[in-house]
Amino acid sequence: MKRQAFLWAGAALAFAAPLAFAQSLPSGPVKIVVGYSAGGAVDVVARAVAVRLQAELKQPVIVDNKPGGGSNIAARTVVTSPADGATLLMAANAVAANMALYQPAPYDVEKDLAPVALIGRVPVIIAVNPESPYKTLAQLIEAAKAKPESVGYATPGNGSTPHLAMELFASAAKINFMHVPYKGGAQALTDVIGGQVPVVALNALEILPHWKSGKLRPLAVLSAKRSALFPDVPTIAESGFPGFEASVWYGLMAPAGTPKPVLAALSAAAVKAAHSTEVKERLAQAGGDSTPGDAAAFAKHLHAERERYTKLITAAKIKPD
Structure with a gap:
């Protein structure tokens, strides 16, 4: 009887895990907002991620291009969206730089947005x-x-x-x-x-x-390692600047206040998507690499990039167009 009860308990847990995952997610389509025009590098990566994310979440995932304002229009769209996991931002370096570039700051990337997952880099x-x-x-x-x-x-x-x-x-x-x-x-x-x-x-x-x-x-x-598409082109480190890197990076973010179970479910699905052959191949075609990272890794990276850009922009007095 004890063995039978144990088996029934195991079966119940196995059933409960995907059920809990599904209950953590929004019921309708998930939208990935992109702050750049269709066909650009950010858009290309977003569409590859959307396909795999749809397979992981088992619900529709669409890409919504909102170019303009140095990607601030897209970011503000996500910041002001309901914090239910249904609206995500395909973020790039601009989200870490724009608070120093634009005054008043259009948003606070570490307060108004929540990291979901790092996806990849293109040099x-x-x-x-x-x-x-x-x-x-x-x-x-x-x-x-x-x-x-x-x-x-x-x-x-x-x-x-x-x-x-x-x-x-x-x-x-x-x-x-x-x-x-x-x-x-x-x-x-x-x-x-x-x-x-x-x-x-x-x-x-x-x-x-x-x-x-x-x-x-x-x-x-300007990356840590050579690009597979440019195998004969040296890295910045090989050219005399070890440790230097200035790649374009991509990651998914959600509105601040999104429930932790929802963020956890989205993060797990996004990391799996970044590990997929399809996303790796799409990034490789753009000259980059898949560099999956969970929400904690993305938060750490984002903070470091924000500090680096703020210091540079302030010292060089850089202003946006």
Whole structure:
């Protein structure tokens, strides 16, 4: 009888676990809000995650693009949504930087949003026109040291992740570049390919097709390890800056006040999604890596990034477009 009771208890627990998981989740569709246009790196990652998250949660997961305001429109949409787990933000570096960039601050990322899970990273790449005299990052640094602010670099705009990455790099290298901000990556690429600006800093996904067509020559990836899509391009650490990294990262966040059981269920599902072959492949196609992390790991990462960006933006007096 005792053995039979034990077996019945085990069966009951096995049934209760998925039931408890399901009861922790919102009953309707889950929406992932993206602060960038369709087709961009953040959107591509969000859609891959949505497919796997739908399989894990066994309910519809949709992507809602709300570009503009340096991703503040999307973030505010999630901040002001009901804290029930039905509305999530596909966050990137901007959520850690925008409180220092914009005054008054549009939100407090550590008070108004709750980390769900880290998903992955895509490196920022420094590239030049193939006709450029700079063959290596060392040569670029040497030129910038010889004539401060004589070497211009293009980015998608003031306060963009590539801009902040280059400012962090310039600080580490003790050099001064001349920043040339554009209204998006496409315009920046056009002028660098055309020879109007010598250097461009963008995420790997935007650099890739122009490197393949021979229109750009990458000098370095600003990540801890080499990109599988750019195997011959050295990392920033290999170029003389060990420990330095300035990648674009992605993670899911929910409105503050979302019940802990809901956050736990969403975090578990999101980490599984990040571990999936589909998400790994999509990130690899963008030149990045899956770097799954639970809510606690994401919170720690977010706090460190916020401090790093706040210090940089304040010291350099960076203002958004």
